[in-house]
Amino acid sequence: MARILVTGGAGYIGSHTVVELQESGYDVVVVDNLSNSDVTVIDGIEAITGKRPNFENVDCNDYIGFDKVFDRYPDIVAVIHFAASKAVGESVEKPLLYYRNNIGSLVNLLELMQKHKVNNLVFSSSCTVYGQPDKDHLPVNETAPRKEALSPYGNTKHINEDIIFDQSHANKSLHATILRYFNPIGAHPSALIGELPNGVPNNLLPFITQTAVGLREQLKVFGNDYNTPDGSCIRDYIYVVDLAKAHVLAVNRMLEGKATDKVEVFNLGTGRGLSVLEIVNTFIKVTGVDLPYKIVGRREGDIEKVWADPTKANKVLGWKADTPTDEILLSAWKWELNLKKKRERK
Numbered sequence: 598m599a600r601i602l603v604t605g606g607a608g609y610i611g612s613h614t615v616v617e618l619q620e621s622g623y624d625v626v627v628v629d630n631l632s633n634s635d636v637t638v639i640d641g642i643e644a645i646t647g648k649r650p651n652f653e654n655v656d657c658n659d660y661i662g663f664d665k666v667f668d669r670y671p672d673i674v675a676v677i678h679f680a681a682s683k684a685v686g687e688s689v690e691k692p693l694l695y696y697r698n699n700i701g702s703l704v705n706l707l708e709l710m711q712k713h714k715v716n717n718l719v720f721s722s723s724c725t726v727y728g729q730p731d732k733d734h735l736p737v738n739e740t741a742p743r744k745e746a747l748s749p750y751g752n753t754k755h756i757n758e759d760i761i762f763d764q765s766h767a768n769k770s771l772h773a774t775i776l777r778y779f780n781p782i783g784a785h786p787s788a789l790i791g792e793l794p795n796g797v798p799n800n801l802l803p804f805i806t807q808t809a810v811g812l813r814e815q816l817k818v819f820g821n822d823y824n825t826p827d828g829s830c831i832r833d834y835i836y837v838v839d840l841a842k843a844h845v846l847a848v849n850r851m852l853e854g855k856a857t858d859k860v861e862v863f864n865l866g867t868g869r870g871l872s873v874l875e876i877v878n879t880f881i882k883v884t885g886v887d888l889p890y891k892i893v894g895r896r897e898g899d900i901e902k903v904w905a906d907p908t909k910a911n912k913v914l915g916w917k918a919d920t921p922t923d924e925i926l927l928s929a930w931k932w933e934l935n936l937k938k939k940r941e942r943k
């Protein structure tokens with residue numbers, strides 16, 4: 598059976614991807630140092646699929662420890678690299694932690710893939726590499742120019758993409774698929790896995806659900822004076838399960854020898870832009886929860902509007918993110934209620 602190594606597989610997007618990989622018949626080994634997750638996520642994956650993925654509590658920056666993982670699993674045929682630090686604000690305060698973690702882990706991985714002759718890589722990138730696309734590049738497709746990063750975190754994604762292009766040139770056997778995610782939200786329909794933000798959430802959805810469940814006093818909407826229909830920022834909110842499925846298709850494509858370039862890039866979004874206030878009002882509508890929120894000033898570094906043109910992924914990967922927003926928001930709410938139940942049981 599073909600085995601996929603999933604770094605960061607105990608994380609938000611990684612755990613949902615492990616579920617889809619297992620349900621597609623792959624064996625999986627998760628490499629995760631649990632710096633932003635918990636081993637109970639592996640329990641959640643097992644509860645969903647009935648199969649516990651192999652789990653190695655290893656830091657991708659620990660070359661020797663990471664090397665041993667490849668020795669232990671000689672049947673690895675592809676890697677999906679989720680492991681990274683991803684908090685934009687934290688990256689501004691601690692840039693060196695981000696460069697060490699996000700660049701170092703990828704360099705180790707690429708060296709070990711070459712050493713162990715593992716030739717297929719899927720890399721987690723972000724629409725953040727596009728910055729604020731010009732109006733003639735909205736919706737944004739893969740030909741849109743990458744822009745100067747707005748944060749050290751965004752810069753690590755930019756640099757990582759360049760490293761992958763350079764290494765694919767040097768290592769003739771390497772195939773890579775770069776997936777640029779827009780805004781992943783929601784949780785598995787089982788509510789057994791979902792987003793586990795550490796501390797105060799930076800992202801919109803976990804802040805909404807934590808406010809709705811009473812963990813936070815009030816949601817702050819960062820600005821309603823943008824050049825958008827209701828004044829709040831527009832994003833492309835993609836269901837994390839739809840996103841996970843794209844990773845399986847990307848792995849299949851490479852393993853079946855269908856990749857037409859050594860490095861292929863795909864924008865993973867719905868193609869639908871939604872404003873912050875649209876998300877807030879839809880959440881209130883579908884959950885019936887009175888969500889206290891207040892319009893405040895803009896958040897530094899926010900871009901005004903970005904959403905994907907997912908045509909390439911639709912056509913080439915045969916993939917579409919079409920889960921209705923109502924359903925996605927309900928999945929996030931169900932997960933938050935499950936977390937509340939777990940807290941109350943303690």
Ligand code: NAD
Pocket residue numbers: 604605606607608609610611628629630631632633634635655656657658678679680681682683698702721722723724778779780781
């Ligand atoms: P997450 O923090 O939930 O998952 C990352 C996982 O990697 C965590 O389990 C963490 O413990 C692990 N990890 C971090 N550094 C590690 C290391 N050195 N060695 C081993 N494990 C390590 O984040 P996520 O939201 O699931 O994001 C996954 C990937 O997708 C990241 O690369 C992120 O930059 C990218 N991404 C996320 C978003 C988003 O909005 N969530 C958007 C675009 C791109």
Ligand code: WQD
Pocket residue numbers: 683685722723725779780781799800801802804816817818819820830831832873896899
């Ligand atoms: C979405 C919108 C906020 C919180 C970030 C990273 C990006 C990627 C995804 C890793 C914005 C507004 C938010 C709140 C609010 N992560 N908001 N009140 O900023 O689009 O992208 O996460 O790759 O790299 O930059 O996502 O969820 O933080 O914000 O009004 O309490 O919600 O202003 O308009 P963002 P977000």
